[in-house]
Amino acid sequence: MDMRAVSVNSLALLLLCSLACVLHLFGGLERRLERRERELGPSSAKTFRALLAVPAVARSNNLSAGITTTTTTTNGSTGVQRDPLPLEDGVFWSRSLEARLPAGFSEDRARLWSQRARAQRVVSLEPGCGRTSNQLATFSDGSKACVRYGINAEQVQGETLAYYLAKLLGISNVPPLVLAQPSSAEQQWAHVRQRVDGLQWSGRAVVSMTEWIANLSGVVTPSPLRPDSSGLRPTMDLGNRTEAELLELVQWSDLVVFDYLTANFDRLVSNLFSLQWDSRVMERNTSNLLKTPQGVLVFIDNEAGLVHGYRVLDMWERYHSSVLRSVCIFRRRTAQRVAALHRYRDARARLFDLYRDSEPLAAEQGFLSDEHARILQDRIDRVYRHILHCKGKYSQL
Template identity: 55%
Template structure:
């Protein structure tokens, strides 16, 4: 008998939003989101609390939860495998050494290209209108590895040089693209047979939540549970990177499009095996931090919907809070794995401090959830 494990659609809370603009007509998406990515950066920017018993009579954890506010070990380890460390290393080696044979339009922004290697495999090649786009994409990838979140595709950097063997056969394509020679671009693994993802039912209405309550986790199928585990990581990841070009942009759009949450989520896809894939993270960290005053209310609203976490993700956040050196750890991983790290650059001191502050905010949020729902 599957009691509450098959019990109701998991609920994620969305608070009512009151955006600053009172305009009733939607501005174009290019003006609201995409052109923000091209805004030049200003020169200067480049003990655990003891749990207490909950007074909420509905707070008995559903069988899907092992304890407190964490998904059970069965669910935590069950989501379809993402991109393993071994897979990432092998793909990066190939991306840095294989010859490119064609560049086609594709992969989102008009300046990007769908690249094909000599062995037939493909990659999304990102050329940033502003270098911080490639930097944000790259650092977001390495932060996901540091957190143990395996939903971001493998990435490697390369310097455009049509005199080298890797780039020689696409010289004409490069000239036609009007890219600056010697620019650093990112190559991201192309994943085939992806499908669009709509926010889970709880995200489509206001005033709901994904908390460890029986009423929030009723009638949810096993497959839906496995996807919700990944959504919990996505919300934390986008909060940490301040990536506005996924869920946060949808919240902003609610002021003129009440059904935006019922449509496909931007920059989020699903593999045939059910793994969520977080793509196009160029708005993360560098640019996301620079425009944070505009978007932080939406990031906070999304975070407040969530009070269920993967144990390993929460553990890593606690470790990064305790060490107070998340930027240093990110840089060491980035430097050790990416030969062009020094040429591409890293977070400014201000942005490194913001990353630590947001890590500390996540840690505090998890403690608050534990204080509310722990036995």
């Protein structure tokens, strides 16, 4: 009886000693882990605790990850909210992203400004819109407009038709535009008659007037559209972009399509050309492109497009094609408008009708020649095929 009691007591003591050793080892391991965490810092993802705290979506390697924003709750705590993915159907910017685009020049705004610009008296003309032959006009209500007198008629014609093509495509980044004849007997220009005569504009010259926008800043070409990049494609990592950067890229995709259709060489294409002797040109502001404080890209000075751009197309086409090939993400509405113009092959008729119905001086200024109308339709067809190519390549992503 005494021997059995001794055996039981010995076994119990042995178990207690074993348990104490295990607890001692575990405690030492935990203390070492805590010291290691302090050395690495609270943001480190090297410990098991840190790894387990990372949400599964953040650990994924999704090339089109959504936009991450930090939100603050009513009790003052912060949290991470992930917006929907910025792409849909492989190659289109998402509807939720486009819904957050800053408002451009809407149809209503353009109509109201055009009415005022044709009715208000011009009270002053001064330099301030590029070439010395151009002028900054001030109207009687205090608003302003850039008055552009082309070196030849095709520049004003190109700027005007580019504006109406943008409207046809649903691109709202081009400021409202009207035509005017300052040398006519209209009372609108009577107050600045002497100034107009001093500018030596040709008799009955037609000029363009575009809305002058205050507080604009320059825009640098984004990295995906630079020659050393793989381009604006669905395979790029959009998850690291801020919402402001994504919204700007949406507008750049429209700009690339617009400049290709008009063959405008005096913006991104001229920068590519200048790389031959200026390796840092892409790090500076892009020609004829500005931005409002709200983030709207403003496509200005489009006189190199369409008429003049088509006339010198052979000189610039390889640069135009290179820029278009670098983009495989589009606004859905722009792609739909291009598809309709391709399907019905009526770009000339639609553009002419819009131009004639909107601009009283359309007949005075003229329209595209048969050859230039053919080039426009051909470039629409090329953009359409390029979008199809991108859809075929990336629609499964």
